[in-house]
Amino acid sequence: MAAISAFQASSSTSSGAAGADNRNARRIAVVERDPDLRKQILHSLQTRQFAIVECANATALYRNLLTAPCDIAVIASDLPDDNPRSVALHLRQHSDIGIIVLDAEAGCHGEADSYHEIADACFAKPVDLDGLAAVVTAMHSLQHHMRAMPARAGAGQPEWELALDGWTLRTPEGASIDLSAPERNVLLRLVNTGAGGHPVSHDSLIGSLTSDVYDFDPHRLEMLIYRLRKKVALMSPLPLPLRAVRGMGYLCTIVRSNN
Known part of the structure; x- marks a missing residue:
């Protein structure tokens, strides 16, 4: 130890x-x-x-x-x-x-x-x-x-967009990234609940993946986000605008697409 x-x-x-x-x-x-x-x-x-x-x-x-x-x-x-x-x-x-x-x-x-x-x-x-x-x-x-x-990454803050149906993430350069069902659920919760720059709690994100948050290994959420970052890195020179807020959860600046 x-x-x-x-x-x-x-x-x-x-x-x-x-x-x-x-x-x-x-x-x-x-x-x-x-x-x-x-x-x-x-x-x-x-x-x-x-x-x-x-x-x-x-x-x-x-x-x-x-x-x-x-x-x-x-x-x-x-x-x-x-x-x-x-x-x-x-x-x-x-x-x-x-x-x-x-x-x-x-x-x-x-x-x-x-x-x-x-x-x-x-x-x-x-x-x-x-x-x-x-x-x-x-x-x-x-x-x-x-x-x-x-x-x-440039000094500006280009927008990342989540499609209305939640199945596609669009990078500022216009590339489209297909999402799995768990990735979609987590990003929808982040975008909807975290609108206005509010951190979304770990429990809330876990709640988007399961109905029993107490029987869910929190490490699975970390792994999902880790792998999503890697998926994005293959498609964009810009990092996914998602950061951990210690003791609170995650904060993202992805917005919902209008079309």
Whole structure:
């Protein structure tokens, strides 16, 4: 727990000057208890010019992140000291690191045990090393694109529009982004309830996704918004105008379309 607390305390500063120095370091953490599999993944990713931080457990990951910020963490589902859901939650709350789960029970392809709610990608064991390397490369490129967006965004405040039916988000450049049903529900709640610059609470947003807010994992909302940001980053050089308001919820400046 000490390693987790230290990581949480340092992550706010590491996202500043130290984080900026490491943004393009191409550093990947591989968190896997099997040393042979760690070595296989290491060699596969090194051929793509990634630097690898080897960790046998979650505690080692947290300790390494204190001094060696990483862009992506590849996390096994059968760690000896923690489970990937807890690890992913800590990482999501305190960093913008990408997360890939290696599922020892092949739950990636199931419904109930899927890790897609907590991870950007999931691979069943035995791991397809070429496929993993390709996904890591694509994720790193997307991260680089997203981090560069604020510098490319103009000084003005162009409007983002949500279509009247809520199924399409239009960027200031005129691109149209199709939304899934959960994304539509959340954006409709943000635009309708948050009109006039009012933050929308987490409970209100969760209420747009389920009828039982007390039996809903709040982390699923964070993941939905995280993935929506990534979807938008592929279509627009401008960041999605949605920001977290600590202790309150989310605030967005998207408007409803008139046509």
